Amino acid sequence: MEFKYNVRDLKFILKEWLPTKEVLECDRFKDLYSLEDIDQILTEGYKVCREVISPINVVGDRNPAVFNNGVVTSPPGYKEVFQFIQKNGWGSSSECSKLEGGMPLIIYKSVFEMIAAACPAMGSNIKLTSGAANVIINFGSEDDKKRFLPKMLSGEWQGTMNLTEPSAGSDVGDALTKSYPTDDPKVYKIKGTKMFITAGDGSICENTIHLVLARPPQGCQGSAGLGLYIVPKFWVNEDGSLGKLNDVTTVAVEHKMGLKGSATCMLNYGENDECFGIMLGAPPDEKGRSQGLAMMFRMMNESRIGTGHNANAQASSAYAQASLYACQRIQGYIKGERVPIIKHPDVRRMLMDMKAHTEGIRAMIFKGYFNLDIAENSADKDKAQKSAERAAILTPLIKCYGSETAVLMNCEAMQVLGGVGYTQEFPLEQSLRDSKILTIWEGTSFIHAQDLVKRKMRMGDGKPFLSWMKDIESFITVNEGTAGLEREFINLSQAYHCLAEVKNLYDFWHLNKKDELIGLYALRTLYICSMVMVASCLLEQSLAAQRTMAELSADHYDFNFYQGKIACAKYYANNILPGVFNLTEIIRNTDLSIQECPEDSLIVN
Amino acid sequence: MEFKYNVRDLKFILKEWLPTKEVLECDRFKDLYSLEDIDQILTEGYKVCREVISPINVVGDRNPAVFNNGVVTSPPGYKEVFQFIQKNGWGSSSECSKLEGGMPLIIYKSVFEMIAAACPAMGSNIKLTSGAANVIINFGSEDDKKRFLPKMLSGEWQGTMNLTEPSAGSDVGDALTKSYPTDDPKVYKIKGTKMFITAGDGSICENTIHLVLARPPQGCQGSAGLGLYIVPKFWVNEDGSLGKLNDVTTVAVEHKMGLKGSATCMLNYGENDECFGIMLGAPPDEKGRSQGLAMMFRMMNESRIGTGHNANAQASSAYAQASLYACQRIQGYIKGERVPIIKHPDVRRMLMDMKAHTEGIRAMIFKGYFNLDIAENSADKDKAQKSAERAAILTPLIKCYGSETAVLMNCEAMQVLGGVGYTQEFPLEQSLRDSKILTIWEGTSFIHAQDLVKRKMRMGDGKPFLSWMKDIESFITVNEGTAGLEREFINLSQAYHCLAEVKNLYDFWHLNKKDELIGLYALRTLYICSMVMVASCLLEQSLAAQRTMAELSADHYDFNFYQGKIACAKYYANNILPGVFNLTEIIRNTDLSIQECPEDSLIVN
Known part of the structure; x- marks a missing residue:
């Protein structure tokens, strides 16, 4: 089925509901974007999603990223599409709102929503690169930025986030990965194993920039003792050119229920004691405390909203497919006439349920982004502070309610189709499989409930x-x-x-x-x-x-x-x-x- | 992970809760089974499920039934396990309770629950064979019974049910498959296409006995006009020996989200006008009405309870896996000590939720079977009638609430495991995929809500x-x-x-x-x-x-x-x-x- 998306609702949110002007009037954006740009951005973005991105979604599911002789190969077309998105301004260079070309989140994320709906696995690749770049933008030195950002934003390199370890899942503070100082105070040796690294490898770029949590010798126990390091797959010289292979080895990829287009990797750092990373932020204080996790979480908060957002995007796409099928499929009679199933009360109930949930959750999500935009860009410090707090409150709601509801909506969409929905002829069974991870990663539902x-x-x-x-x-x-x-x-x-x-x-x-x-x-x-x-x-x-x-x-x-x-x-x-x-x-x-x-x-x- | 099942609850239901004696005291069973037999039957059945059946579950998922050059090949081991179950009394010969060796449903279904949990795809093969056999037992002539039953019950032949067609899904009455009389008043020519035929082919037996709904020339429109025919893949001579290939062709198998071990087939009947079937029941009456659908539904009512039952079995198995993982996985601290995750309140909540739902729904299911047993076997006609009505009321509840809840329970079980639950290392992602079809087949949830x-x-x-x-x-x-x-x-x-x-x-x-x-x-x-x-x-x-x-x-x-x-x-x-x-x-x-x-x-x- 052709990719369809609820663009009308996105336009309504940005142009008719949210006080988008408050964001566009911030100094940061006032000469760059206006309300009049929104239609064009959304229309073009939708076209890219329909024509370029959505076709590779099923390809990635049927030809998952594979691991052979130490090499991970992404599905056909993934490299090209990733680079297309990044090079053409639909990806990280627009998502990182502090950059010169960066868009307000409320605008970029309305495009990204369609990308995540068109191909969730590709969405992950983009989002992780943006996330890693954002950490460097926020916490890296000027040298770090010059060294890493240009190619991370151009599609030549990708980025990842490394938190989880085999014995440290929900409890990140139990991480065993270590960092050791070298003669260069910014450079550490890294040693340890990270798992569940989304898009951790896949040969879609010439280099991968891993951001890795690790504990330096003077780091205290628990999450407060973790530092954060930039660990490139190939070393990056100070002029930005590529050096030799760093000692980072992919040892396995997960075989998953869904999201198969993106390789979920287990990575060994420093097996041969030759893995180097560049410290972000300061070394531990006298109590052994670092800001590693805090720096990563700053990025993760946006990415937690992003997780709920991806989930809702997938649910919304499933709803779109179900609504179209409901118009086309003739079954049953009403007053003696064969009718399309949208005429049956329970099918209408399911469509209404999906419409209300996905549009309602979308509204909550964009309130979240709106607050993040104000928090980052408003000249009014009190207003910025209040918005940051508001976004912090909405984050667990969006992540958890958004992702849990998305699974139900995908089930409901499949139910509209009946038996054919269970087959690979339609995209719904993939969408259901793809979306389930979103209740787990970036913190399980209960982690967010506790956060609340x-x-x-x-x-x-x-x-x-x-x-x-x-x-x-x-x-x-x-x-x-x-x-x-x-x-x-x-x-x-x-x-x-x-x-x-x-x-x-x-x-x-x-x-x-x-x-x-x-x-x-x-x-x-x-x-x-x-x-x-x-x-x-x-x-x-x-x-x-x-x-x-x-x-x-x-x-x-x-x-x-x-x-x-x-x-x-x-x-x-x-x-x-x-x-x-x-x-x-x-x-x-x-x-x-x-x-x-x-x-x-x-x-x- | 090793297969584990809540056998204790099954024993409680049969020996401590339900008035099982009322069933065992019926003439039909009183010299055959006693309460004392239950422990042994369950213990042995559990052993078969653990040692023989559960190992092929994952095999079928990773090596789905495939269709090549017109031939469907089942996953490795399926043929042997199917025949083992059928030959050793764990399958149709015990499930068809009217047969000499048939068990009361409440007893047999307690074993079948474990089979369905150990390998849902194999469960389908067994259940469909029992269902087809049951139709022949209830509505076939003595000749039909002699001709088909012995080998259907011994594991040599399997059975299927053919309702759905491309344009007749939820609305069975729109079926286009036709039957044409021949010189032999019992034999009809069959012509049409049936789809979503579970276990419709797969070379696990030397013959497949299809039960097919088709409309004879004098049949009225709608479901009342449909007759029911025994259509063997290889013709069966009157002495029960095999004749030549009947004109039944598998034209495709579905690629599904789950239940991959069992082939879901599209079958063409009479492409060369050489497909023959044996009529069950009487030809249409003067208004063109046949009892085809009614005969099939009589079997389907049990099989609708069975669908809810399978779903609950899969949910129960997922709960068992989650409970074991929760004891083994160490994560997080309580009062300074690292603890297994079962100590965390939300994990306990999820386990309790799964326990209460699966045990509660199991109880409702066995009330259903108990009533079917009394309905079929009680000498007290009023009591039998009341029980039949009670079972009829419980059927949509069990089918719909059982299957919808099972999907949620599978999601919850995965949530207990977190990220690893999303991988193929654990059986939960398969269980979630396998279970989703149960809200759709044998009538979608809404069909049952309407039925209620x-x-x-x-x-x-x-x-x-x-x-x-x-x-x-x-x-x-x-x-x-x-x-x-x-x-x-x-x-x-x-x-x-x-x-x-x-x-x-x-x-x-x-x-x-x-x-x-x-x-x-x-x-x-x-x-x-x-x-x-x-x-x-x-x-x-x-x-x-x-x-x-x-x-x-x-x-x-x-x-x-x-x-x-x-x-x-x-x-x-x-x-x-x-x-x-x-x-x-x-x-x-x-x-x-x-x-x-x-x-x-x-x-x-």
């Missing part, structure tokens, strides 16, 4: 979280009773009060150190926050749609789009958001059956 | 459905206030009243022909019925556990098992069942956003 209840709720004495809640409360107060959305605002208001109740319960649990309960109900609390946020975004969008509709006649070609926007909000508020009441009652009752259950009766042996 | 609200709620003037509700109500009345389960019975009682409310709403909608609403809320109504039923089963099991615990000391080796049973019921009643309140409120509010949404705004184009 242990960090984000409590950072800055809890004020940023309360401020986020307050904004939702004000939104309700100002708009409740809006004609046509009365019931929906009542639901949102009730859901908001549920959220407030759960927040109070968490305050109480924190005060009383109820660690078990904090963990037990974390994920469900994240769902409550996410659903309230998504419903509030969809209602905001509905208000914008109502305003526009007031100026359009009902036969305007775009009138239905706005009706669809309002239907999304109503559907979500009435069919999904009530889940908040349910979860709140469950948390309120604080069932302890899990703790009462003897551990050995949880184990099937 | 349009047929099962209303059959027999609605009395059987009310009788099912009444039994749950009585169970609550008798047991509410049980010490230790007070809150759980309150929840069940509230959920029951929700169910009653939704039932009334449906009566009203039926009366007022609100077809759109009937369809729109069907799936959610099925979830309400399922959750009430599962909670009630788990609470019944808890009462049995409480009774046993009263006689055991707390240090008895099996004490924890019973505590686990009670924890399951409490977890489900307090964490899952409240979903019923939520769904009921949604149905009560009857949101119409889906109908208000313009169709073209549901389509991404």
